[in-house]
Amino acid sequence: MNVVVKAGTEVPDAFLNDVLSGLSRPQKAIPPHWLYDQTGSELFEQITQLPEYYVTRVEVALLEKTVAALVSDIGRGATVVEYGAGAAVKVSLLLDALEKPSAYVAIDISYGHLLEAVRGIATDYPDLSVSPVEGDFLAGAVAAELPDGGPRVGFFPGSTIGNLSDQQIHRFLTRAGSLLGHESWLLLGADLRKSSDILIPAYDDSADVTARFNKNLITRINRELSGTINIDQFAHRAIWRDDLSRIEMHLESLSDQEFSVAGQPYAMARGETIHTENSRKFTRTALQGLADRAGWRISKYVTDRQEYFALLLLTRS
Numbered sequence: 001m002n003v004v005v006k007a008g009t010e011v012p013d014a015f016l017n018d019v020l021s022g023l024s025r026p027q028k029a030i031p032p033h034w035l036y037d038q039t040g041s042e043l044f045e046q047i048t049q050l051p052e053y054y055v056t057r058v059e060v061a062l063l064e065k066t067v068a069a070l071v072s073d074i075g076r077g078a079t080v081v082e083y084g085a086g087a088a089v090k091v092s093l094l095l096d097a098l099e100k101p102s103a104y105v106a107i108d109i110s111y112g113h114l115l116e117a118v119r120g121i122a123t124d125y126p127d128l129s130v131s132p133v134e135g136d137f138l139a140g141a142v143a144a145e146l147p148d149g150g151p152r153v154g155f156f157p158g159s160t161i162g163n164l165s166d167q168q169i170h171r172f173l174t175r176a177g178s179l180l181g182h183e184s185w186l187l188l189g190a191d192l193r194k195s196s197d198i199l200i201p202a203y204d205d206s207a208d209v210t211a212r213f214n215k216n217l218i219t220r221i222n223r224e225l226s227g228t229i230n231i232d233q234f235a236h237r238a239i240w241r242d243d244l245s246r247i248e249m250h251l252e253s254l255s256d257q258e259f260s261v262a263g264q265p266y267a268m269a270r271g272e273t274i275h276t277e278n279s280r281k282f283t284r285t286a287l288q289g290l291a292d293r294a295g296w297r298i299s300k301y302v303t304d305r306q307e308y309f310a311l312l313l314l315t316r317s
């Protein structure tokens with residue numbers, strides 16, 4: 001494996017700032033990428049195996065069926081840059097479909113988990129230059145050095161794009177465009193609007209794995225930021241907001257309570273929540289608008305038969 005580039009987020013300062021300011025707002029909210037420490041990443045992997053979590057299953061099947069056709073215009077020797085690589089499971093399908101890819105750069109905020117994942121890729125693809133990069137892909141500092149020559153392909157699966165606001169998506173797409181360069185590609189996985197009867201169980205499963213994933217944020221705050229929050233006094237909530245076309249995850253206070261984080265006192269009333277994640281569900285029109293505004297064009301667009309999930313190949317050219 002190649003260079004290990006460390007960039008972007010300085011934990012715990014960035015985490016501390018986000019938590020202290022997020023708990024001081026009228027609607028308490030903590031940015032979703034803090035859900036992913038080592039335990040959070042492991043719990044997310046369990047979520048991807050749940051019967052209710054259709055997202056991974058449908059995206060992998062769609063990739064298996066369509067990725068060769070999606071990337072058929074991309075030439076030999078590509079550099080693949082994966083954003084929010086996680087367990088780096090899906091990238092093999094992309095690497096296998098490309099003609100002799102030369103390099104793989106995997107960016108994630110959860111570094112220990114990322115390292116384990118890319119070691120597997122380095123073993124499976126001995127001729128590929130593999131570089132894990134630690135950092136927040138929304139922060140300016142993720143500036144991996146990409147090898148010269150060959151096409152560049154961004155890969156952003158898992159509908160991680162759905163965790164971002166319009167403004168963050170604009171920033172993400174613009175920065176990805178600058179990093180990847182003028183004649184580049186971006187293969188994007190995006191979850192589509194569907195019935196709340198399917199969406200709610202996907203984010204509030206019967207085995208409570210998603211509840212543990214959400215509540216792990218409290219454990220992390222207590223461990224890393226000297227928090228005194230009683231985890232048993234919070235419940236996981238997944239709410240479908242049709243008006244905003246998104247699932248919201250919250251941690252709901254089960255009592256009137258007080259706690260501190262890094263010595264700062266906070267109070268929460270029974271029923272008050274901490275908003276921890278959005279998972280937006282897109283329409284093709286919404287995706288088109290977001291791509292257009294950031295200077296990307298949709299070159300290819302495919303969905304599964306039920307139109308649960310879309311893969312988009314964006315291009316700058």
Ligand SMILES: C[S@@+](CC[C@H](N)C(=O)[O-])C[C@H]1O[C@@H](n2cnc3c(N)ncnc32)[C@H](O)[C@@H]1O
Nearest residue numbers: 033036084085086108109110135136137157158
């Ligand atoms: C929804 S999971 C998707 C994981 C994997 N790509 C998949 O398709 O299953 C989001 C991944 O992105 C990472 N992540 C989330 N926000 C991030 C950020 N702002 N910067 C870097 N990585 C981030 C998380 O650590 C996690 O691995």
